[in-house]
Each structure stands twice: as C-alpha cells, then as structure tokens.
Amino acid sequence: MLYIFYIASFLPCEGVMYMKQFILFPVIYKYENCESFCREFRIGKGDLVITHKRIYDIYLKSNIKEAAVLLKENYGNGNASDEIVEGMYEHIKRIAYERVIAIGGGSILDIGKLFALKHISSVQDLYFRKLEIIKEKELILVPTTCGSGSEATNVSSLELKAQNLKAVLKSDELYADSVIIIPEVLKSLPFEAFIASSKKALTNAIDAHLSHKATTYTKMFSRTAIEIILNGYKKIIADGENTTNTLLDEFLLASNYAGIAFGNVNGNEVQSEIIHQGFMGISELLAKIMGGNGEWTFDNIETLLLQISRL
Numbered sequence: 001m002l003y004i005f006y007i008a009s010f011l012p013c014e015g016v017m018y019m020k021q022f023i024l025f026p027v028i029y030k031y032e033n034c035e036s037f038c039r040e041f042r043i044g045k046g047d048l049v050i051t052h053k054r055i056y057d058i059y060l061k062s063n064i065k066e067a068a069v070l071l072k073e074n075y076g077n078g079n080a081s082d083e084i085v086e087g088m089y090e091h092i093k094r095i096a097y098e099r100v101i102a103i104g105g106g107s108i109l110d111i112g113k114l115f116a117l118k119h120i121s122s123v124q125d126l127y128f129r130k131l132e133i134i135k136e137k138e139l140i141l142v143p144t145t146c147g148s149g150s151e152a153t154n155v156s157s158l159e160l161k162a163q164n165l166k167a168v169l170k171s172d173e174l175y176a177d178s179v180i181i182i183p184e185v186l187k188s189l190p191f192e193a194f195i196a197s198s199k200k201a202l203t204n205a206i207d208a209h210l211s212h213k214a215t216t217y218t219k220m221f222s223r224t225a226i227e228i229i230l231n232g233y234k235k236i237i238a239d240g241e242n243t244t245n246t247l248l249d250e251f252l253l254a255s256n257y258a259g260i261a262f263g264n265v266n267g268n269e270v271q272s273e274i275i276h277q278g279f280m281g282i283s284e285l286l287a288k289i290m291g292g293n294g295e296w297t298f299d300n301i302e303t304l305l306l307q308i309s310r311l
Contacts, residue, residue, distance in 0.1 A: 022217035022264055025175035026141070026152065028256070033184040038063035041101075041140070041180075048097040048137075050088070050112045051104050055144055058188055060103070068095050072108060080107035081159040082123035085114055089121050099138040103185075105197070106148035109141050110156040113174040124160055127167040135173040144185040146251035147197030149204055149259015151179045170266075181256065186248040191241050194251075195311060201255040202229045206282060208261035209289050215264075222261035226289060228254035230296065230304065237307045 031037040038060070043049065045066040049056075053071045060069075072080075075087035088111070102112020114120055116139040119131040126133070141151040154174045160167050186194065202225075208214060209222040232247045232254075283302035290296035 021215045024152075024260060024264075025154070025172070026177060026179040028179045028181065030181040032182070034059035034182055035063055037142070037180055037182055043067055043101060046096070046098045048092060048095070048100050048115060050100065050102045050108055050115065052108065052144075054188065055103055055185065059185060067101075068092060068097060072104070072111070079159050080111050080157070081161055082127075083161050085111055085123045085158065086121060088115070089123075093121075097137065099140060101140045101142065103142040103144060105143070105145040106150040106157075109143065109148075109150040110158065112141060113139065113156045113176075114169075117173065123158065124162070127158065127160065127169050133169075133171045133173045138178075139176045140178045140180060141176040142180040142182060142185070143252065143255065145189060145197040146186060146194065146248075146255040147200040149201060149255050149257075149262055151176060152256055152259035153263035155263065179256070181252055183248040183252055186252060187245065191244060191311075194244055195308065197255070198229055198232070198251055201225060201251075201258045203282065204262045205229070205254075205258035206285050206289065208258065208265050210285065211265040213265040214261075218261040218264045221257040223289060225254040225257040225261065226286065228257075230286070230290075230301070233304055233308050236311070237304065241311070 029037075031040070037043075043064045047064070047067040048070065049060065049064055049067045050070045050072070051060065053073050056069065056071060070088050070092065072084065075091075076084040092115075100112050100116045102109050102115075114123070114126070116135055116137040117126070118134040118136040119126060122131075125131045143149075143151045154170060154172050156169045156174055158167055158169075159165070189197070205222040205225040209219055209226070211218075214222070228250050232251055235243050235247060283298050283305055286301045287296060287298040290301075
C-alpha cells in the first residue's frame with residue numbers, strides 16, 4: 001500500500017481511511033543568547049516586538065534599535081485579555097510593521113499571534129468568529145518559560161472581560177513562521193516560576209499522550225518531554241536548586257516538544273482529569289505512560305513529585 005508523505009501528513013490511496021498523523025508548521029531556530037538572535041534576524045525598523053518590561057530591560061533594550069515595542073505591563077496586569085489587546089491595538093494601529101516578534105511566556109505569545117492577523121479589533125468579534133481570520137504579517141515567537149509550549153500551537157487564549165470567560169481561538173493562521181529557542185532567557189526566571197512552568201509542560205505532555213487523537217509521532221514528542229522533565233526533577237532533588245542553570249536547555253526543549261504534541265492532538269481532552277487530580281494526582285498516569293519499569297514505577301514517581309511540590 002503506497003502512502004505519500006507530504007507536510008507531515010499521510011495521503012492514502014483511494015478507498016483507504018484518512019487520518020492526519022502529524023504536522024509541524026514553524027521553522028525552529030536555536031541561539032545561545034538574545035544578542036545573536038537579534039543580530040541574525042536583524043530586528044529593527046518595520047518590526048513590532050511584544051514582550052515584558054523585565055525581558056526588554058535585560059535582553060532586548062540594546063539589541064532591537066528602531067523596532068516598535070509593546071510592553072504588556074503598560075496595558076494591564078494578569079493574564080492576557082481582550083482589554084490588554086485592544087489597548088495595544090489602539091497604540092500601534094497606525095504604525096506600519098511587517099514582522100511580529102513576541103518574546104515571553106504563553107500569554108505574550110498568545111497576544112503576539114493576534115497581531116500577525118489582518119483583523120484584530122474588536123477582539124470579541126475575532127474570538128466569536130465574526131471577523132475573518134487572515135494572517136498578514138510574519139510571526140516569530142520566542143518562549144521565555146518552559147511551560148505552555150504555545151509557540152508550537154495554532155491556539156490563542158484570552159480572557160474576555162465583559163463575558164467573564166476564557167475564550168480560545170484556533171486556526172492554522174495562528175501558527176508561527178519561526179520559533180526561536182534561547183536557553184539564556186530562562187536564567188532570569190525565578191526558581192518557583194521555573195518549577196511552576198515545567199509542571200504545566202508536564203501536564204500538557206500527559207494530556208497529549210493520553211488523547212484519543214494521539215499518534216505514534218505525537219507520542220514520541222510527548223514521551224520524550226515527560227522523560228526530560230522527570231529526569232530533570234531527579235537532578236534538582238539530588239543536587240539542589242542551583243543545578244537548574246544546567247538544565248535550562250533541556251527543559252526549554254521539553255516544553256517545546258510538549259507543545260508540538262499538544263497542538264497536534266488539539267489538547268484539552270483529558271486535561272479535566274488532570275486538573276481534577278492535581279499535580280500530585282498524576283503519578284498513576286505517568287507510570288502508565290512510562291511503562292512502570294524499575295525507574296518509573298508509581299511509587300518512584302509519586303515520591304519524586306512530592307519532593308518537587310515541597311520545593
């Protein structure tokens with residue numbers, strides 16, 4: 001039976017049931033530091049940079065020259081919301097830009113995806129599908145946490161304040177053109193935030209692995225993400241908090257792997273079970289995924305997660 005492999009999808013012969021196996025849109029780059037990234041991508045005039053003030057002050061201020069910059073703190077605190085996006089849009093709607101570079105955690109990346117679209121406002125109309133979703137700008141996403149893996153997905157989540165709800169916009173127009181992996185940006189992340197974000201990556205990887213839409217390809221990414229995170233936790237428990245600086249590269253990749261798997265299976269299918277059990281309730285799920293061998297039995301995993309939760 002002949003299958004043609006094209007853009008990571010299977011196109012079967014006539015009469016054979018079709019099921020998409022795997023897809024990965026962004027080109028993934030890796031740089032050791034922000035200076036190299038900014039230089040290679042020539043970030044400057046014609047670019048719109050969306051980030052946090054902390055990231056801007058530490059890594060970007062001297063490297064992006066004439067780029068337009070939006071700092072999330074200037075438009076509101078807390079999670080990404082329609083009010084924050086509308087405020088940003090009012091600020092830059094008359095500014096011409098060709099590329100959007102979002103540098104931050106999941107909220108910043110989700111906001112950045114919207115500014116690559118032709119129609120942004122009103123945000124509520126966009127999320128309720130009253131506006132046509134058309135990608136107009138080049139989109140570059142740079143994650144600064146090892147958490148959601150949003151850089152690899154075609155999803156943007158926002159709080160809609162008037163409705164008091166969290167809305168999810170899903171479209172292939174939201175995929176990044178480029179994803180930039182820079183381990184340096186995790187160095188300024190507080191230890192507590194590092195652990196919290198890695199827990200998010202771990203639950204996303206579990207969610208993706210247990211999905212009924214999981215394939216051999218997505219399981220390869222989700223299982224690898226789980227292994228990297230669990231092995232990293234073992235090193236942290238054994239050697240202390242200071243060892244995290246030696247694990248930044250691995251955890252950033254694990255988050256990306258989890259996001260790739262999570263995005264491919266659409267996510268949110270078994271997450272309610274994970275949320276209900278809480279972080280300490282996922283030991284059984286992990287033991288099931290990891291095969292319950294001598295290293296990753298239920299008892300071993302439960303002990304490890306308990307130790308991490310106490311840090």
